[in-house]
Amino acid sequence: MKALILVGGFGTRLRPLTLSVPKPLVDFGNKPMILHQIEALKEVGVTEVVLAINYQPEVMLNFLKDFESKLGIKITCSQETEPLGTAGPLALARDKLVDGSGDPFFVLNSDVISEYPFAELIEFHRAHGGEATIMVTKVDEPSKYGVVVMEEGTGKVERFVEKPKAFVGNKINAGIYLLNPSVLDRIELKPTSIEKEVFPRIAADEALFAMVLPGFWMDIGQPRDYITGLRLYLDSLRKKAPARLASGAHVLGNVLVHETAVIGEGCLIGPDVAVGPGCVVEAGVRLSRCTVMRGARVKQHSCVSSSIIGWHSTVGKWARVENMTILGEDVHVCDEIYSNGGVVLPHKEIKSSILKPEIVM
Amino acid sequence: MKALILVGGFGTRLRPLTLSFPKPLVDFANKPMILHQIEALKEVGVTEVVLAINYRPEVMINFLKDFEDKLGITITCSQETEPLGTAGPLALARDKLADGSGEPFFVLNSDVISEYPFAELIKFHKGHDGEATIMVTKVDEPSKYGVVVMEEATGRVERFVEKPKIFVGNKINAGIYLLNPSVLDRIELRPTSIEKEVFPQIAADQKLYAMVLPGFWMDVGQPRDYITGLRLYLDSLRKKSAGRLATGAHVVGNVLVHESAKIGEGCLIGPDVAIGPGCVVEDGVRLSRCTVMRGVRIKKHACISNSIIGWHSTVGQWARIENMTILGEDVHVCDEVYSNGGVVLPHKEIKSSILKPEIVM
Numbered sequence: 001m002k003a004l005i006l007v008g009g010f011g012t013r014l015r016p017l018t019l020s021v022p023k024p025l026v027d028f029g030n031k032p033m034i035l036h037q038i039e040a041l042k043e044v045g046v047t048e049v050v051l052a053i054n055y056q057p058e059v060m061l062n063f064l065k066d067f068e069s070k071l072g073i074k075i076t077c078s079q080e081t082e083p084l085g086t087a088g089p090l091a092l093a094r095d096k097l098v099d100g101s102g103d104p105f106f107v108l109n110s111d112v113i114s115e116y117p118f119a120e121l122i123e124f125h126r127a128h129g130g131e132a133t134i135m136v137t138k139v140d141e142p143s144k145y146g147v148v149v150m151e152e153g154t155g156k157v158e159r160f161v162e163k164p165k166a167f168v169g170n171k172i173n174a175g176i177y178l179l180n181p182s183v184l185d186r187i188e189l190k191p192t193s194i195e196k197e198v199f200p201r202i203a204a205d206e207a208l209f210a211m212v213l214p215g216f217w218m219d220i221g222q223p224r225d226y227i228t229g230l231r232l233y234l235d236s237l238r239k240k241a242p243a244r245l246a247s248g249a250h251v252l253g254n255v256l257v258h259e260t261a262v263i264g265e266g267c268l269i270g271p272d273v274a275v276g277p278g279c280v281v282e283a284g285v286r287l288s289r290c291t292v293m294r295g296a297r298v299k300q301h302s303c304v305s306s307s308i309i310g311w312h313s314t315v316g317k318w319a320r321v322e323n324m325t326i327l328g329e330d331v332h333v334c335d336e337i338y339s340n341g342g343v344v345l346p347h348k349e350i351k352s353s354i355l356k357p358e359i360v361m
Numbered sequence: 362m363k364a365l366i367l368v369g370g371f372g373t374r375l376r377p378l379t380l381s382f383p384k385p386l387v388d389f390a391n392k393p394m395i396l397h398q399i400e401a402l403k404e405v406g407v408t409e410v411v412l413a414i415n416y417r418p419e420v421m422i423n424f425l426k427d428f429e430d431k432l433g434i435t436i437t438c439s440q441e442t443e444p445l446g447t448a449g450p451l452a453l454a455r456d457k458l459a460d461g462s463g464e465p466f467f468v469l470n471s472d473v474i475s476e477y478p479f480a481e482l483i484k485f486h487k488g489h490d491g492e493a494t495i496m497v498t499k500v501d502e503p504s505k506y507g508v509v510v511m512e513e514a515t516g517r518v519e520r521f522v523e524k525p526k527i528f529v530g531n532k533i534n535a536g537i538y539l540l541n542p543s544v545l546d547r548i549e550l551r552p553t554s555i556e557k558e559v560f561p562q563i564a565a566d567q568k569l570y571a572m573v574l575p576g577f578w579m580d581v582g583q584p585r586d587y588i589t590g591l592r593l594y595l596d597s598l599r600k601k602s603a604g605r606l607a608t609g610a611h612v613v614g615n616v617l618v619h620e621s622a623k624i625g626e627g628c629l630i631g632p633d634v635a636i637g638p639g640c641v642v643e644d645g646v647r648l649s650r651c652t653v654m655r656g657v658r659i660k661k662h663a664c665i666s667n668s669i670i671g672w673h674s675t676v677g678q679w680a681r682i683e684n685m686t687i688l689g690e691d692v693h694v695c696d697e698v699y700s701n702g703g704v705v706l707p708h709k710e711i712k713s714s715i716l717k718p719e720i721v722m
Contacts, residue, residue, distance in 0.1 A: 009708075343722070346371075347371040358720075360371065
């Protein structure tokens with residue numbers, strides 16, 4: 001089976017992290033975002049993943065060669081020369097997706113994290129005999145999204161309603177699809193929206209079905225949702241593979257610590273923390289609701305919450321970092337500094353406190 | 362003869378421009394900053410230029426291959442693995458600088474623009490019996506800098522005073538040096554400051570001389586000084602090669618327009634404007650004290666002052682851009698939008714006005 005992951009643009013909402021690597025390679029739960037999806041696809045028998053990209057292909061390609069070998073799955077890039085929207089890339093990658101086997105192929109939005117219940121999705125798709133299945137997820141405020149209105153019993157999609165003013169349903173498009181090759185006949189090679197142009201037509205032909213995504217879902221394309229997403233992801237790990245989480249007197253709630261990271265004495269770590277490869281967390285550090293990326297050093301007695309510490313950065317002794325502080329790559333916060341929501345671009349040194357949320361360039 | 366250009370670090374002060382290119386490749390008056398220096402060096406017979414860098418060598422090296430051919434000069438890189446300060450890089454590049462001929466070599470700070478009077482510098486250097494010559498420039502507020510105290514008649518340097526509290530002189534280090542190979546014997550391969558450690562030693566031996574830099578001088582490493590620097594540069598062009606400046610009813614003061622740029626009807630351009638290769642300035646546009654980089658389109662009736670418009674950006678119809686607005690690469694300001702000092706990172710669209718100076722990421 002094949003899969004297409006819509007990687008798309010510049011990742012500007014995840015700056016400053018995406019100033020160092022393209023978004024799919026930004027780490028989430030201690031591994032590149034896109035790897036979570038690729039591994040789940042491999043697990044259900046996908047043999048080739050096509051990445052639809054339009055930015056920094058060299059960086060992506062280098063990274064992928066690495067993972068092709070390690071994972072034993074073929075990874076190729078399909079590069080847009082002009083932005084093709086959410087459906088155009090499928091037409092562009094047509095030859096890679098249609099291999100003559102008649103098997104359906106997956107399409108994923110790269111920002112989405114979930115439990116990726118692909119085996120259940122395949123089963124549901126085969127059972128209904130329609131042309132396409134989209135996964136949907138329940139939200140509290142559907143009026144902000146595109147709502148999918150479906151027949152409760154069968155899951156057959158009746159229509160889509162963009163930002164409905166009256167209540168029509170609370171399921172929205174989760175950005176995970178399983179499509180028969182025939183869907184490609186409906187898509188021209190031009191900028192096209194899959195939600196606005198393609199799916200409504202398939203729904204009109206009564207060939208589009210929706211499956212409610214079990215488990216958590218999050219679009220982690222911006223820092224606040226990235227942090228919430230980590231909490232959901234670790235909750236899920238707690239249920240499915242609790243042995244991967246850290247344990248000990250210094251651990252509170254769900255905490256993921258890479259095996260090469262070092263944690264000092266007297267720390268209190270958690271809840272909802274990920275500490276990446278090669279990190280050093282010195283003695284007496286408090287970490288909560290944060291991500292510490294590869295190679296970062298958090299010095300003694302500091303306190304970090306609700307923040308993201310970028311690759312190879314340093315947080316000084318007794319520093320206090322909180323309230324959606326995002327440190328880019330190689331940022332060094334000096335001892336005793338306070339950061340209240342500072343967003344710091346790569347290769348900077350923070351020598352004085354940041355008292356209110358601001359960008360430091 | 363040889364030359365070393367100290368390119369150094371991350372260019373953070375010139376962000377967002379340096380998010381797209383390393384600082385020496387950022388255009389100044391329609392060509393990469395470093396090309397101004399390399400061309401002036403070639404003109405006095407320098408056959409090899411060494412760039413002391415510590416960041417993004419691949420981008421620099423690609424660019425340089427291009428210029429090596431076009432200019433007929435050898436350009437190599439000397440890459441620091443740890444920051445070596447302002448003197449350490451000389452030790453690192455020793456083998457390239459000391460070629461056995463006994464000739465002195467130039468050392469330049471990459472951020473500096475001036476008239477590069479290298480022929481006069483060579484003459485002055487050969488005229489005294491010292492080991493090193495530094496160029497100095499007069500400033501109004503010497504207390505902010507390192508002041509060079511010298512004997513008026515001979516130019517022999519007596520001492521350096523860092524940020525003097527009382528008046529000791531008004532000449533500061535201009536970042537342009539001509540050094541005998543013997544100076545290399547004074548520098549170890551470790552982080553070293555040429556102003557604080559090496560020059561004072563040579564001055565103590567009475568072998569350091571200073572020459573006052575004729576003409577203008579500016580450190581264009583940050584946007585405000587970049588804009589002032591362009592004014593000084595164009596003033597200088599007016600005196601030395603006025604034929605290169607634009608003329609016509611639509612031109613006020615000094616304006617440099619690349620031959621491949623297009624200017625529409627009814628525009629008023631200048632003073633102190635540079636318009637780069639491939640730019641399109643539509644009808645009725647007002648530009649003053651600004652730089653428009655390669656591939657930019659300025660739409661009808663827009664008004665831009667005291668700003669820098671980055672490569673391939675667009676400024677919409679009737680947009681008003683002023684007060685140190687810096688648009689990074691590929692930024693699109695919509696019609697009728699106002700930007701008062703907006704600093705916009707690459708690949709962004711500005712759909713609503715920026716009323717006070719802020720960073721848009």
